[in-house]
Amino acid sequence: MLFGFTFYQIAFYFLIYSFLGWCCEVAYAAITLGKLVNRGFLNGPVCPIYGFGMLALLFFLTPLVHRYLLLFFWGMVIPSAIELVGGWILYKIYRTRWWDYTDKPFNLGGYICLEFCIYWGIGSMVMMKLVHPAVALLVSAIPPTAGWLILALCYLVYAADLVVTTITAAGLTAELDALEQISDGIHAVSDAMTSLIGSTALDADQKLDESRLQLKLAGAELSQRLSRREMRRATRAARAKAAEAMDAARRAGEAARLNAAEAAEAARLAAADKMDRASELLRLERLRAELEARSEEMQAQMRAQFQHTAFLGAGRLINAFPRLRHGSRRLSLDALRELLHRKDDDGSKPSKP
DSSP: OBTTBOHHHHHHHHHHHHHHHHHHHHHHHHHHHSSOOOOSSSSSSOOHHHHHHHHHHHHHHGGGTTOHHHHHHHHHHHHHHHHHHHHHHHHHHHSEESSOOTTSTTEETTTEEHHHHHHHHHHHHHIIIIIHHHHHHHHHHSOHHHHHHHHHHHHHHHHHHHHHHHHHHHHHHHHHHHHHHHHHHHHHHHHHHHHHHTOTTSOHHHHHHHHHHHHHHHHHHHHHHHTTSOHHHHHHHHTOOHHHHHHHHHHHHHHHTSOHHHHHHHHHHHHHTHHHHHHHHHHHHHHHHHHHHHHHHHHHHHHHHHHHTSSSHHHHHHHHOTTOEETTTTBOHHHHHHHHHSOOTTSOOOOOO
16 A cells, blocks of 8 residues: 555556546647647657656645645646656756746746646646546456456556657757757857958858858968978868867867957967968868768758658657757757758858758
8 A cells, every 4th residue: 555545556547647648738739739749758648747746646635635725736736846857857868858838937947837837736626526536436447357467568568668768769869969069060160260260340241251252262372382281181180070170169269259459469470371271261161061961961861760750759759849948058959950051140151951
């Protein structure tokens, strides 16, 4: 016994309320999105967080079932606390917010908000007063032998689904991490090129035009000298990996933060040594091209993967959590795609679609 319930009852209640929670999520998505979506973290028709939530309500609120104000209050607090802890744990594991309420008023870290706390309070009253008595009657009517067999089969499927989904979510997280890092790398390199060219005072279009013009002039000058100076070194630099791009961007960013006198001196030295600046510009351009090629390849792979896994796997997770946010900056998938494709004000050119 646990809180007055047998383990047989607890096991059945968890399954039933996980399924009912999934039904509620599907209905909510159908109303708000206008389409049927297989909601929930797992592939099967279950939402474990609802199972845990309802068990917590049964354990702690059964003595309060006839005290409506207390039932409503704790019906808000307990499910919201579970949602908060569950969202935080999932974020720590996958660096992904599978739901996000940052655009809702009175939210706490984007994990919970006042609006849904009220929904939980109302829902808890409905579940405790109307739904659970019927569920308890149904469970008590199942013969114990048949009941244990049903539980064994259901939990085997549940466990297999959990393993598969955990692996899928880890793979999706790795892809989102890589996509975010490539996006940061592309724009960091573009910032570095803008700093080297010295066009920070110009508007976006002027910076882009001047960047391209100076890059071409630098390339022409460098091409005339490469035949006799450092050909091998320039080739190696052009094939540098993405990590070098981030280092170069950081160095350029540090140079851009010099005070006015140091900046003037740096500009004078750069003008006196155009060869080095031209080499750095070409290196950055080639590194950016490598990053853009990698981003295009990854996006193509992800699009193909999502099309083939629309009902299972990563594609289903994306459809199930349209408000998904990834990383410390809470970027949505749409925001990541925009970062990789847009034409920025800093003079960077957009990636090819």
